[in-house]
Amino acid sequence: MGDFLSGKFITFEGGEGSGKSTQVRRLAETLRGKGIGVVETREPGGSPGAEMLRHVLLTGVAEALGPKAEALLFAAARDDHLRVTIRPALERGDWVICDRFADSTRVYQGIGGAVDVEFLGALQDLILQGLRPDLTLILDIPAELGLERAARRRGSQGRDAPDRFEKHPVAHHERLRQGFLDIAKAEPERCAVVDATADEDEVAAEIRQLVTERLAL
Ligand code: T5A
Numbered sequence: 001m002g003d004f005l006s007g008k009f010i011t012f013e014g015g016e017g018s019g020k021s022t023q024v025r026r027l028a029e030t031l032r033g034k035g036i037g038v039v040e041t042r043e044p045g046g047s048p049g050a051e052m053l054r055h056v057l058l059t060g061v062a063e064a065l066g067p068k069a070e071a072l073l074f075a076a077a078r079d080d081h082l083r084v085t086i087r088p089a090l091e092r093g094d095w096v097i098c099d100r101f102a103d104s105t106r107v108y109q110g111i112g113g114a115v116d117v118e119f120l121g122a123l124q125d126l127i128l129q130g131l132r133p134d135l136t137l138i139l140d141i142p143a144e145l146g147l148e149r150a151a152r153r154r155g156s157q158g159r160d161a162p163d164r165f166e167k168h169p170v171a172h173h174e175r176l177r178q179g180f181l182d183i184a185k186a187e188p189e190r191c192a193v194v195d196a197t198a199d200e201d202e203v204a205a206e207i208r209q210l211v212t213e214r215l216a217l
Pocket of ligand 1: 015016017018019020021022023043044058074099100101102104105106108109149150152153165166196197198199200201203
């Protein structure tokens with residue numbers, strides 16, 4: 001993270017239905033209980049402009065443009081999110097907990113969409129301007145189980161159809177899962193892998209411990 005920012009930046013990554021949103025909420029509650037100011041946010045989205053692009057991306061309206069154009073739209077959403085929400089919060093000294101961030105582009109558009117790695121790397125450098133999460137928690141779950149959970153949640157919300165990125169077969173999602181694990185292996189100082197098959201309380205406890213150890217809480 002840039003030196004001029006005093007808050008901590010934590011990102012959650014992983015497959016569909018791995019429990020990211022649930023654990024973002026749980027960690028935010030824990031940190032607030034310790035008197036820390038917390039901003040919970042998500043990608044794509046997290047600012048009015050980026051939420052508009054979220055709609056375009058997840059409904060599949062932009063799919064016809066191809067994965068490279070989708071990567072550009074995710075980057076445009078991230079640029080707005082950083083400017084409007086993330087950087088101001090970190091400058092205030094708040095902690096930012098974000099449900100998905102740049103690793104999702106590397107995995108979903110890079111591996112899932114076969115967009116050139118160098119193109120994505122250059123785009124990321126341009127948008128992030130040196131900002132990097134202090135900690136990335138990768139919630140790891142077999143793709144089949146994650147997709148089942150995501151489908152159950154959709155059902156409980158009265159939504160049947162999977163979104164633009166969920167709709168692929170299980171084997172595709174297993175390749176994405178491996179992509180996240182490879183990032184964790186390549187950047188162990190930033191990333192930690194969490195077994196997301198455990199029950200919600202156990203996952204929350206492991207995350208609390210990781211945050212305490214890694215960020216010297
Ligand atoms: N995307 C995103 C890209 O392609 N490129 C990018 O750069 C970015 C940023 C976002 C989509 O956009 C793509 C990736 C995604 O496909 P989204 O709607 O935000 O889409 O969906 P996801 O981020 O995939 O998140 P989900 O909403 O599918 O799942 P979560 O947040 O991982 O899981 P959560 O917490 O909602 O839990 C799912 C269900 O499981 C239960 C929950 O109660 C819920 O019902 N649950 C558990 N059940 C049992 N045990 C546990 N431990 C549980 N934890 C949660």
